[in-house]
Amino acid sequence: MAMRNEGRITTIREALAASEMSRTPTLFNLGGLVIEFSFPRKSHGSDYVLTLTFVDALGSKLKAHVFTNSIHHLPRIRSSNPLLLLTHIQIKKHGNDVYAVYNKKYSSFALFDPKANANNCTTPYQASPGFDIHSIDTTHIQSIFDFSLHYQLVVEKNEYLISLKDLGRSEYFDLLCQVVHIENVGAEDWMLFVWDGTDAPPLHLESNLAEDDPLLLEPAPCLLNVSTLRKFPCVGSVLRVRAHVDISMHAQGMGQWVKIRNMTYETHSGLWLGRLLPTTKLMFLPDNEPTVLECKRAMDERGLGKEGRLPFWSNPLPALTVIDSSSFPFATLMDLITQAEDEITVRCVVRVVAVSPFDVEKFCFDGRNGIILTLDDPTARIHASLNGHDGGMFFEDISSDTFKRRKMDELLGISSEENTNPHRNPPWIQCCIKLDASRFYSMCHTKLVAS
DNA sequence: TTAGGGTTTG
Known part of the structure; x- marks a missing residue:
C-alpha cells in the first residue's frame, strides 16, 4: 500500500x-x-x-x-x-x-x-x-x-438535546450533564450517575399496588454507600444510566461535564433509568463550554433556598395535607439522606408512591406501631414510617375506615374509576420528616385535610 | 472482517 x-x-x-x-x-x-x-x-x-x-x-x-x-x-x-x-x-x-x-x-x-x-x-x-x-x-x-x-469546543444544539426535565419526550435523545459518579454493578454492568440541575418529571405508577409492596428505592440494583451519596447534589435529579460496556477506562473525576449522544430510557416502578446504546457517543466538555455555562446559570437562578427545594412539578400544590409548624427548614429528600447531623426535622414536598400495609383496616398507631410510606421527590425515594402519636395526628380528622380508604387512594393517586385507569399519579403533598440517630425517617407534624 | 446508524407499521 x-x-x-x-x-x-x-x-x-x-x-x-x-x-x-x-x-x-x-x-x-x-x-x-x-x-x-x-x-x-x-x-x-x-x-x-x-x-x-x-x-x-x-x-x-x-x-x-x-x-x-x-x-x-x-x-x-x-x-x-x-x-x-x-x-x-x-x-x-x-x-x-x-x-x-x-x-x-x-x-x-x-x-x-x-x-x-x-x-x-x-x-x-x-x-x-x-x-x-x-x-x-x-x-x-x-x-x-x-x-x-x-481550541474552544462548542456543542451544536439540535432537536435531540434535552434536559432531565424533558425526559420521556423522545425515545432517543442527547443529554448535556455532569457525571457525579460511576459504579461497577456487575461483571459487564456499569452505572453512570448524571445530573444537570433540573427535575426529572414525576412518573405515573402501576395502579395495581401489589399487596404491601413498598416499591423499589432504586430503578436497578445498585447500592451506594452514604459517603458516595454525600457527594451528590441535593437539588435536581440524578439520573441512573445503565451501560453494558466497560466505561471504567474513560472514567473521569467527579464533576466532569459530558454530552451523551443518542441514549434511551426505561422506567421501573415509577423511577427513570437511562440506558446507553451501542451507538452512544460521548463528548467531554470543558467547564467553560457555552452550553455548560448556560446550564450552571439556570441552576444559579433556581436558587438554593426554599424555592430551589420545591419540586419543579409541584406548582400548584394541592392542599391535601397541612403541617402544624412552619419553623422547619425546606429540604429535598437528598438533603435528608446526605444529612450529616444525627437528628433533624425538615419540611418536604413529596409524593406518596406506596404504603404498607395497603389495607387501612390493618393500620394501627399504638406506641411504636405504624405504617411505612414510600415517598419520592425529584431527588430521591425513601421509606418513612408513620407511627404512634404522629400517625394518630395524621388521621385525626379522618374518622371511618371508608373515609380513610378514600383519603389514602387520593394520596396514592388511585383514581375513583378504578377499572378505567391502569395508572395512578400521586399528587404532591407537603409534610415534615424527622431523621433520627439510627438514620430512620418518620413523618411527623403532618395532618390529612378532611374534605 | 469488524463499524457505519438520529432508527422499524412490515
Whole structure:
C-alpha cells in the first residue's frame, strides 16, 4: 500500500482529496483533537472497536474507526479534547460517509494531553506499540499543539438535546450533564450517575399496588454507600444510566461535564433509568463550554433556598395535607439522606408512591406501631414510617375506615374509576420528616385535610 | 472482517 509523504502530517482536507483522486489505497498521517468517541466494545469480527471523531488545525472533522486485538489497546479518552496522532491510516467511504480506518497491522496512534504537557509535546499518555514519534516531522506536531491550546469546543444544539426535565419526550435523545459518579454493578454492568440541575418529571405508577409492596428505592440494583451519596447534589435529579460496556477506562473525576449522544430510557416502578446504546457517543466538555455555562446559570437562578427545594412539578400544590409548624427548614429528600447531623426535622414536598400495609383496616398507631410510606421527590425515594402519636395526628380528622380508604387512594393517586385507569399519579403533598440517630425517617407534624 | 446508524407499521 502506498504511503503518501512519509513523516508528514496531512490535513484532513488534503487526505480526503488525495484519496478521492487515487485509484490505489493510500496511507496518511493525520493529527487533531478528539471531540467525540464511542465506548470500547467487541466488534462482530475478531477485534475490539472504538470509533471517534477528531478535528484538525483547519477545523475539518473526520471519524476514525480503530480496531485492535485487545480492548486494552484501544484509545483511552480521559480528558476533554486530547490530541491524537494517527499514522498509516487509510481513508474509506461508506455511502456518503468518509472515515479513517486504523488497521492494527500497519497503523499506529498516540494520544497526548496538551493541558498536562504544554511544554513537552513528545510524550504521549498512551501510544500503540508501533508508534514512533521520531518518524513524524515535529513541526507538524507543534502546530497541532498550538491549535489545541486555543481550541474552544462548542456543542451544536439540535432537536435531540434535552434536559432531565424533558425526559420521556423522545425515545432517543442527547443529554448535556455532569457525571457525579460511576459504579461497577456487575461483571459487564456499569452505572453512570448524571445530573444537570433540573427535575426529572414525576412518573405515573402501576395502579395495581401489589399487596404491601413498598416499591423499589432504586430503578436497578445498585447500592451506594452514604459517603458516595454525600457527594451528590441535593437539588435536581440524578439520573441512573445503565451501560453494558466497560466505561471504567474513560472514567473521569467527579464533576466532569459530558454530552451523551443518542441514549434511551426505561422506567421501573415509577423511577427513570437511562440506558446507553451501542451507538452512544460521548463528548467531554470543558467547564467553560457555552452550553455548560448556560446550564450552571439556570441552576444559579433556581436558587438554593426554599424555592430551589420545591419540586419543579409541584406548582400548584394541592392542599391535601397541612403541617402544624412552619419553623422547619425546606429540604429535598437528598438533603435528608446526605444529612450529616444525627437528628433533624425538615419540611418536604413529596409524593406518596406506596404504603404498607395497603389495607387501612390493618393500620394501627399504638406506641411504636405504624405504617411505612414510600415517598419520592425529584431527588430521591425513601421509606418513612408513620407511627404512634404522629400517625394518630395524621388521621385525626379522618374518622371511618371508608373515609380513610378514600383519603389514602387520593394520596396514592388511585383514581375513583378504578377499572378505567391502569395508572395512578400521586399528587404532591407537603409534610415534615424527622431523621433520627439510627438514620430512620418518620413523618411527623403532618395532618390529612378532611374534605 | 469488524463499524457505519438520529432508527422499524412490515
